[in-house]
Amino acid sequence: MNPAPNPRPRTPFLLASAAVASLALAGIAVQCSSPRPTEPARAAVADADGLRAWDVVYGVLQHPRCVNCHPAGNVPLQGEHLQLHAQNVQRGVDGKGRFDLKCATCHTAANTPGAHMPPGAPNWHLPTAAMPLVFEGKSKAELCRQMRDRAQNGDKTPEQLVEHMTHDPLVLWGWSPGEGRAPVSTPQAAFAQAARTWAASGCACPE
Amino acid sequence: MPIDLEVNGKRVSVDVDPTTPLLWVLREDLALPGTKFGCGAAQCGACTVHVDGASARSCVLPISAVAGKRITTIEGLDGKFGAALMQAWTEQDVPQCGYCQTGQIMSAAVLLKEAAKPTDGDIDACMSGNVCRCATYVRIRSAIHRAAEIASGGGR
Numbered sequence: 001m002n003p004a005p006n007p008r009p010r011t012p013f014l015l016a017s018a019a020v021a022s023l024a025l026a027g028i029a030v031q032c033s034s035p036r037p038t039e040p041a042r043a044a045v046a047d048a049d050g051l052r053a054w055d056v057v058y059g060v061l062q063h064p065r066c067v068n069c070h071p072a073g074n075v076p077l078q079g080e081h082l083q084l085h086a087q088n089v090q091r092g093v094d095g096k097g098r099f100d101l102k103c104a105t106c107h108t109a110a111n112t113p114g115a116h117m118p119p120g121a122p123n124w125h126l127p128t129a130a131m132p133l134v135f136e137g138k139s140k141a142e143l144c145r146q147m148r149d150r151a152q153n154g155d156k157t158p159e160q161l162v163e164h165m166t167h168d169p170l171v172l173w174g175w176s177p178g179e180g181r182a183p184v185s186t187p188q189a190a191f192a193q194a195a196r197t198w199a200a201s202g203c204a205c206p207e
Numbered sequence: 208m209p210i211d212l213e214v215n216g217k218r219v220s221v222d223v224d225p226t227t228p229l230l231w232v233l234r235e236d237l238a239l240p241g242t243k244f245g246c247g248a249a250q251c252g253a254c255t256v257h258v259d260g261a262s263a264r265s266c267v268l269p270i271s272a273v274a275g276k277r278i279t280t281i282e283g284l285d286g287k288f289g290a291a292l293m294q295a296w297t298e299q300d301v302p303q304c305g306y307c308q309t310g311q312i313m314s315a316a317v318l319l320k321e322a323a324k325p326t327d328g329d330i331d332a333c334m335s336g337n338v339c340r341c342a343t344y345v346r347i348r349s350a351i352h353r354a355a356e357i358a359s360g361g362g363r
Contacts, residue, residue, distance in 0.1 A: 086250075088335030099321055099333035100262040100314035106249035106336075112267045118249045 043202035050201020056186060056194035057165075058140050063184045065174035069126050070135035076126055080182060082136065095126040111178030119181065121173035127154070144205035158199035166192040210274045214239070215283025225271035229263075230254045232270050233280060241281035241309050245338070252337030255310040256280050262317050281309040287358050288319045295354035303341035311337045315351050324355050 043050070060066060068077040074091040075084050092098040097105070107124035111117070127133040131154055135143060146152045147161065156164065165171055174184040184191070198204065209220045214237060221236050233239045233256070242265060245253030249264040256265045257279040284292075292312050295301075302308045311334070318325055318333040325333070330348050339347070 088331060090332055099318045099329065100252075100255070101333060101336050102261060105255075105262045106264050106267065108268060108272055112249070114248075116248065118264075118267055 043200070043204075045197055045201035045204075047201060047204045050198050050204030051206060053194040053197035053201065054140065054144055054204060054206070056191065057198055058143060060174075060184055060186050060191045060194075061135050061143060063174065063186075065177055065181070065184050066171075067135045070133055071126070072134050072136040074129065074132075077136070091126050091129055091132070093129050095128040111176075113179070115180035117178070119173070119178045122169045124170065141206045144203070148203035148205065158203060162192075162195050162199050165195045210270055212270075212273050212276055212278055214278045215280060221270065223270060225269060227270045228266050229256070229268045229270050229273055229278070230265035233265065233278075239280050239282050243306055243309060245307065245310070250338075251307070251310075252314060253307050253310040255313040255337065257284075257313060257317070260317075260320070262314055279313075281313060284313065284316060288316045288354070291319070291354040291357035292316060292350070294357055295350040299346050299350040299353060301343055301346040301350045303339075303343050307337060307339045307341075311339065311347055315347075315354065318351065319355055319358055322355075323359060325351060 045053075061070075064077070064080050064082060067082060068079075071077050071082075071091075076089055076091065077083060078085045087101060089101050089103075090098050092102070097103045103124040103126075106118045108118070108120040109122045110120045112120060131152065133146070133153065138146065148158075150156065153161065172188065175188045177183055186194075208225075209222045210225065211218065211220045213219070214233070219237060221232050223232055223236060230242060230244060233242050234244075242256055243253040244266060245251035247266045249267045252264065254264055254266040255262055257263070258268070258273055259277050260279075263273075292315055296308070296312065301311075314334055314337050318329065322329045322333075327348065330351055334344075334347065334351075
């Protein structure tokens with residue numbers, strides 16, 4: 001873990017983030033981009049809170065349930081130790097595999113019952129080849145800058161990022177990955193709050 | 208509750224547990240034994256069929272997921288790619304024990320639809336999910352190249 005960027009004593013994270021999340025949900029718009037706007041009035045949450053929230057978000061994004069489909073190369077990963085996917089499966093241009101080995105060939109809309117059986121969720125896929133949104137091997141600062149950069153994040157606004165991270169069934173699968181796989185260790189509700197807080201901070205990123 | 212689907216161009220209705228894998232419906236209820244059970248875990252490719260033209264491993268695909276969809280099995284594979292693959296497989300005498308071959312051919316058919324003249328790399332990218340315990344891979348590769356040639360008008 002990197003040291004917290006702000007030395008002031010931490011307030012209980014969930015209480016603080018709940019308050020700022022409610023502000024964000026009330027419609028306070030913030031803008032994230034890379035480089036980030038410096039206009040302080042745009043951020044509804046202090047940088048320090050945003051950075052603490054990013055720590056939580058980053059921890060989730062580095063979990064194998066997330067990294068496995070955000071690899072550094074063009075081969076998806078599998079398992080708990082970022083092994084290359086068996087069967088020579090490849091990303092493909094659209095992130096959905098190639099030829100016979102498309103993701104949907106084996107990954108259906110729901111987990112297949114039983115240990116070591118193919119997991120499943122609606123629209124199982126990787127990011128596209130043109131915008132791979134790599135999580136694997138990224139530092140906190142690198143991934144943060146990538147996430148807030150619309151040229152690298154799928155042209156998502158902060159609101160759209162939060163929506164994706166908190167409601168997309170493929171993301172939510174990380175908390176119910178089926179038998180034999182570790183779910184994301186941070187509770188989903190805490191992750192969702194952290195994501196909202198980070199966005200409300202103007203997508204604060206560590207240096 | 209009956210589930211309706213189209214199999215090899217025919218509309219069928221099956222009244223089975225909705226979690227039943229498509230493979231067992233094909234083999235047991237519809238008497239289409241060409242599609243094989245290999246591993247039951249989408250690891251070997253022996254059970255490959257086409258669902259709306261795309262490959263699927265029927266051993267892990269619940270029948271409820273294919274309601275209303277168009278299924279093609281080895282028994283219904285036709286058209287220029289089906290014919291080309293049949294000719295090439297026969298010419299090259301590809302199978303040994305033959306158990307995996309229907310899955311191999313169904314996967315190869317998807318490849319030919321998407322790559323008229325597949326490279327060795329394309330073949331690797333497509334066929335690595337189909338395991339052959341007799342290791343007929345060299346003949347499979349050769350037959351796919353030959354089928355591509357036949358399908359593009361270079362037969363004989």
